[in-house]
Amino acid sequence: MLNQSKQTKLCTYLGLSTLILSAALVGCGGGSSSGGSSSTPTPTVPTPEVTTDFTLKTPVEMRNVQLKVYDNTDNSILIDTQVASLTSYNIKLSSTKLNRLYRVEVTTQASSQVFDPINSKYENISGVYHAFITPSSISNKTQPISPSSEAIYQRAVIRSGQLPQETIDPTRIEQSHVDLASQDVYTALISAFKDAAIPSLSPASPLTVLNLLQYSTKQPSTYVDSYLSFGYLQYWNTIHGSTNAYQELTNSLATDLKDGYLDGKKLNGDNTTMTPIFSPSPDNIDPVKNTLLDIAANQKATRDYFATNLKAATL
Incomplete structure (x- = not known):
């Protein structure tokens, strides 16, 4: 009798469980849907961002450096990479943000070197070297990183209302400051290092490449600009006899031109160590x-x- 009672209760329990489960399946659309559509969402394929290619280019080869590219609007880092040999480097920028100002920083390390085209050998180099990218206006989508670009950066800092002794905030620099700074620097240096077609010199590509590739007849403007630009390095080597002419020339021009004038003098209050390009x-x-x-x-x-x-x- 007891076993029969247990059996009756078990059957009753199983019957109720089946009834509840069936009701739940009907409520959730179990079986087939009258609409014939699946409840699984269709996966979305992300649209790839459209980008535009640009080239960063140095007048002489730099080795073992850190390359960073910032959106100068908010100082966000877009590119941060180690480069073993820097003469030209391709980057991609969002095609929807080509109206922005971008900042390039090349930072040296203990093993960093730069090619000296005057003496055809590598020299040690230290420091941080800058350039601004204005995607909407740069020539042939190529931006030089050069003594002139460093001078433009330093001049733009002053143009933005910041003094040499202040902690520099690059995001205060706007496009108008860069445009005016570029005019100041290129006027003072007779457009040295401005031409993006100037060759990047290295042991594999010395200055004689201008003659080998017949620049004088095929690209006469670049031919003249190249000799003028590298003439500053030859001048420094002759007058100052330095073993790291590129670094010292860049520092001298960038410090001297903070006020927009090449006069061998520093701004009042500027504590930067500088060898003037000539006696003031x-x-x-x-x-x-x-x-x-x-x-x-x-x-x-x-x-x-x-x-x-x-x-x-x-x-």
């Missing part, structure tokens, strides 16, 4: 001689000295 003219302390003609006369000897030696170095 005496300061004009006579207010009576504060005229265009007197200022020109005061600077004549210095300018003539620089022009004569730069011409000799270029030719």
Whole structure:
């Protein structure tokens, strides 16, 4: 009798469980759907971002450096990579953000070197070297990283209202500051290192490549610009006799041109160590001689000295 009671309860329990499960399946659309559609969502395929290619280019080969590219608007890092040999480097930027300003930083390490095209050997190099990318306006989508680009960066810092002794905030630099700084620097340096077609020199591509590739007839403008640009390195090597001419020339021009004038002088309050590219003219302390003609006369000897030696170095 007891076993029969247990059997009856078990059957009753199983019957109720089956009834509840059937009701649940019907409520959840069990079996087949009257609409014939699956409840599984269709996977979405992400649309790949459209990008535009750009090339970063140095006038001389740099070895074992860290390359970073920032969106200068918010200082976010877009590229951060180690480069064993930097002469040209291709990057991709979002095609929907080509109206933005981007900042390039090349940072050296203990093993970093730079090719010296004057003496055909590698020299040690240290420091951080800058350039700005303006995607909407740069020539042939190629941005040089050069002594001129570093001078433009330093001049743009001042143009943005920051003083040399301040902690620099790059995001305060806007496109207008870079445009004006570029005008200042290229005017002072006669557009040295501006031409993006200037070759990147290395042991495999020395300055004689200009003749081998017939630049004088095929690209005469680049031919002249190349000799002028590398003439600054020859000038530095001749006048200052440095073993790291590229580093010292870059530092000298960038520090000197913070005020927009190549005069061998630093801004007041600037504690940067600098070897001037030439001995500066005496300061004009006579207010009576504060005229265009007197200022020109005061600077004549210095300018003539620089022009004569730069011409000799270029030719």
